[in-house]
Every structure is written in structure tokens, then in C-alpha cells.
Amino acid sequence: MSDRLPGFSTLAVHAGAQPDPTTGARATPIYQTTSFVFNDADHAASLFGLQAFGNIYTRIGNPTNAVLEERVAALEGGTAALAVASGHAAQVVVLQQLLQPGDEFIAARKLYGGSINQFTHAFKSFGWNVVWADPDDFASFERAVTPRTKAIFIESIANPAGSITDIEAISSVARKAGVPLIVDNTLASPYLIRPIDHGADIVVHSLTKFLGGHGNSLGGIIVDAGTFDWSTGGKYPMLSEPRPEYHGIRLQETFGNFAFAIACRVLGLRDLGPALSPFNAFMILTGIETLPLRMQKHCDNAKAVAEFLAGHPAVASVSYAGLPSDKYNQLARKYAPKGAGAVFTFSLKGGYDAGVNLVSKLQLFSHLANVGDTRSLVIHPASTTHSQLDDAAKVKSGAGPDVVRLSIGIEDKEDLIADLEQALG
Numbered sequence: 001m002s003d004r005l006p007g008f009s010t011l012a013v014h015a016g017a018q019p020d021p022t023t024g025a026r027a028t029p030i031y032q033t034t035s036f037v038f039n040d041a042d043h044a045a046s047l048f049g050l051q052a053f054g055n056i057y058t059r060i061g062n063p064t065n066a067v068l069e070e071r072v073a074a075l076e077g078g079t080a081a082l083a084v085a086s087g088h089a090a091q092v093v094v095l096q097q098l099l100q101p102g103d104e105f106i107a108a109r110k111l112y113g114g115s116i117n118q119f120t121h122a123f124k125s126f127g128w129n130v131v132w133a134d135p136d137d138f139a140s141f142e143r144a145v146t147p148r149t150k151a152i153f154i155e156s157i158a159n160p161a162g163s164i165t166d167i168e169a170i171s172s173v174a175r176k177a178g179v180p181l182i183v184d185n186t187l188a189s190p191y192l193i194r195p196i197d198h199g200a201d202i203v204v205h206s207l208t209k210f211l212g213g214h215g216n217s218l219g220g221i222i223v224d225a226g227t228f229d230w231s232t233g234g235k236y237p238m239l240s241e242p243r244p245e246y247h248g249i250r251l252q253e254t255f256g257n258f259a260f261a262i263a264c265r266v267l268g269l270r271d272l273g274p275a276l277s278p279f280n281a282f283m284i285l286t287g288i289e290t291l292p293l294r295m296q297k298h299c300d301n302a303k304a305v306a307e308f309l310a311g312h313p314a315v316a317s318v319s320y321a322g323l324p325s326d327k328y329n330q331l332a333r334k335y336a337p338k339g340a341g342a343v344f345t346f347s348l349k350g351g352y353d354a355g356v357n358l359v360s361k362l363q364l365f366s367h368l369a370n371v372g373d374t375r376s377l378v379i380h381p382a383s384t385t386h387s388q389l390d391d392a393a394k395v396k397s398g399a400g401p402d403v404v405r406l407s408i409g410i411e412d413k414e415d416l417i418a419d420l421e422q423a424l425g
């Protein structure tokens with residue numbers, strides 16, 4: 001073996017996986033079992049007490065899921081990862097380790113519509129208070145910091161317009177405030193952007209999107225960068241204080257630079273319960289093997305479609321960071337040089353009615369609430385994903401009434417352009 005470090009495409013195929021030791025199976029088997037037999041009573045006790053690593057029960061861990069966790073941790077450059085049932089579950093589990101009732105976190109205003117809902121409504125019932133900031137103005141994050149701030153949350157490529165966030169600028173605000181930076185890397189995938197290289201402490205994904213990539217399985221994942229010191233100032237008692245449920249051990253002291261991933265597993269996933277099915281883990285692992293090929297094609301197609309739309313008389317504007325004229329193009333060149341992703345918006349001169357009309361005329365594009373499928377997708381955010389926002393908030397989050405969002409698939413770009421051409425009329 002050479003001592004060369006494997007490249008991204010090699011990791012996407014191999015990281016975390018070995019031929020099955022008992023059968024020789026080369027693809028990762030689906031370990032479809034709820035529980036695992038202990039060697040003896042001492043082994044069982046040491047697993048329950050966190051003195052040994054091993055399998056107990058699939059709500060806490062599963063060998064198929066473990067391959068997925070190791071693979072995504074390798075692709076993102078983190079120390080460890082935890083797979084969960086969905087992207088939203090990942091967000092709940094992360095914040096549960098960081099916030100006590102009455103605490104705050106700062107979130108970028110440009111987010112997936114479901115995250116805006118989750119943060120505004122569901123998290124309020126846990127006593128976790130979201131404070132919104134403008135991802136295009138890092139000083140707005142600085143101004144939002146209070147003694148109760150426990151985390152900052154942004155998307156690397158942000159919904160719905162595919163805008164690029166200046167991760168390094170916001171990371172420096174987080175460093176100064178002494179709180180971790182959480183980056184939702186769903187729209188970029190680690191093929192385009194690795195947030196940990198730019199100062200993220202925690203990366204979350206909806207695996208449902210580009211990582212799984214085929215629109216067939218929900219999943220989420222949390223990646224621990226291993227960079228944050230949880231012991232400072234007693235701000236993170238879940239990590240720094242003795243845990244009564246584990247014989248008084250302190251997670252940071254015991255697990256060092258993967259303590260956050262352990263906390264998410266043994267305090268979050270164990271007690272909240274959003275475990276990923278091993279079958280979904282298998283589907284997502286299979287998807288990840290082709291991530292570099294798919295992602296490049298998604299980006300190349302998206303750029304061609306954005307260029308077509310920018311030249312069409314019915315189109316008022318196109319927000320795609322990959323276009324040289326776009327306001328995020330400089331940031332795209334810095335953070336995502338291989339491509340600016342495949343999710344973006346454009347607005348129609350005919351406003352709301354034209355948006356609804358377009359969506360109904362498209363044939364190859366599917367009208368649905370998802371992104372990151374092999375198939376091309378379309379939605380009108382103002383009447384769907386962002387409909388819960390008032391008009392001013394819709395515009396601020398990039399989902400005004402005239403805006404249409406596309407997620408460009410891996411079909412032939414000429415066919416996508418022809419479909420848009422007939423629908424724009």
C-alpha cells in the first residue's frame with residue numbers, strides 16, 4: 001500500500017467499508033436487526049457504561065449506519081458523525097446538546113422553509129429562542145450575540161436562491177462569541193464545499209437530498225469537527241458536567257475531540273429516538289458512491305439552465321451564484337470553485353400568476369417539495385414551502401411572490417431547456 005491519502009472520489013466509494021468479515025459480502029450488508037447479542041455480562045455492562053464501543057440496540061447504533069457515519073465524516077473532514085432519521089432530526093439532536101430552556105441561537109434568515117418553521121415554532125416550545133440575522137451582513141450576527149447565545153446556524157449554499165454564505169466571516173463571529181458554528185451543508189454537499197475547512201464546528205445534512213441523491217430515502221447526519229472546546233465557561237453542561245445516566249462521566253473529558261458526536265448519540269439519539277433505518281442507510285451509502293459524478297453534472301446542467309433563463313424575455317431575473325453577473329459570484333469562486341450547486345431561483349415578469357402558470361405547464365420538471373434528486377424539480381415557494389411567512393419575510397428570505405425555485409437534475413440539459421422554453425411560452 002502506498003502512503004498516499006485517498007482522494008474525495010475514493011473516499012466516496014470506500015470510506016468506512018470493509019468486506020463483511022463473516023460472509024465476504026463486498027457491498028455493505030443491511031444489518032436489519034433491532035439488537036445485538038452480548039458476549040457475556042461484563043461485556044454488556046461495559047457497553048452500557050460507555051467503557052467499550054459496540055452494538056447494543058439499533059436506536060443507539062447499527063453497523064450499516066456506522067459505515068455511513070464513517071464515510072460522511074471522512075468526506076467532510078470531521079472526527080466522527082451520527083446518522084439520524086432526517087435532516088430535521090439532526091437539527092433537534094444538535095441543538096439539544098447545546099441549549100437549555102431560555103437559551104438563544106442565532107440563525108441566518110435564508111434557510112430551508114422547514115427549518116424556519118422548526119426554529120420559530122417547535123423549538124419555542126422547548127424554550128429555545130431563535131434570533132434571526134442576515135447572512136449577507138456578518139455584523140448582524142455580531143449584533144445578535146447575547147450572554148445566552150449558545151450557537152450560530154447557517155446554510156453553506158442557502159435556500160431558496162442558492163446564495164453563497166461567507167462561512168469564514170461568520171465563523172470569526174462565532175469564535176469571538178465563544179459559541180460553535182453549525183453549518184447545514186445540504187445544498188452544497190462536501191463535494192462542493194467542506195465547511196470544516198472554513199471554520200465550522202458542526203456540520204449537519206439532510207441526507208435526503210444530494211448525498212442520497214435519488215429522492216428515495218430520508219436521512220440526516222451530524223458531523224463533529226472536533227474543533228470546539230466545550231469546557232469553557234460552563235456554557236455546555238451536557239458536554240462538560242458529570243452525566244448521571246453514565247456513572248458521572250464527563251463526555252468532553254472522556255471522548256475529547258469526538259465528544260460532541262458521542263453526546264448526540266448517547267444523550268440525543270438514545271433519548272429522543274429518531275434512529276435511521278439501516279435500509280435507508282444502505283440506500284444513502286449507495287447514493288454517496290456516485291456523489292462526485294452526480295454533483296458535477298447537477299452543477300454543469302444548472303449553469304446551462306441559468307444561462308438560458310437569464311436570456312429569456314419572460315424572465316425578470318435569475319439568482320444563480322455560478323453566473324458571473326451574480327452578486328454571490330465572488331463568494332462562489334472562493335467557496336465552491338467546482339460549481340455553485342443546482343438549486344436556485346428566478347423571477348418572472350408576470351409575478352405570482354406567471355409562477356403558478358409555469359409550474360403547471362412544465363412536463364419534465366416534477367412539481368414537488370424536494371431538492372437534490374436525480375430528476376429536475378420545480379416549486380413556487382411563495383405558495384408552498386415559504387407560504388407561512390408574511391409578505392415582507394417572504395421577500396427577505398428570497399421567496400417573493402414572483403420567485404420560482406428549481407433543483408436541476410442529471411438529465412440532458414438540452415431536454416431541460418426545451419421543457420422550460422415550451423412552458424415559458
Ligand SMILES: *Cc1c(COP(=O)(O)O)cnc(C)c1O
Pocket residue numbers: 085086087088089112114115155159184186187205206207208209218219220371
Ligand atoms: C430538506 C432539508 C432539511 C430537512 O431535512 P429532512 O431530511 O427533510 O428532514 C434541512 N435543511 C435543508 C437545507 C434541506 O434542504
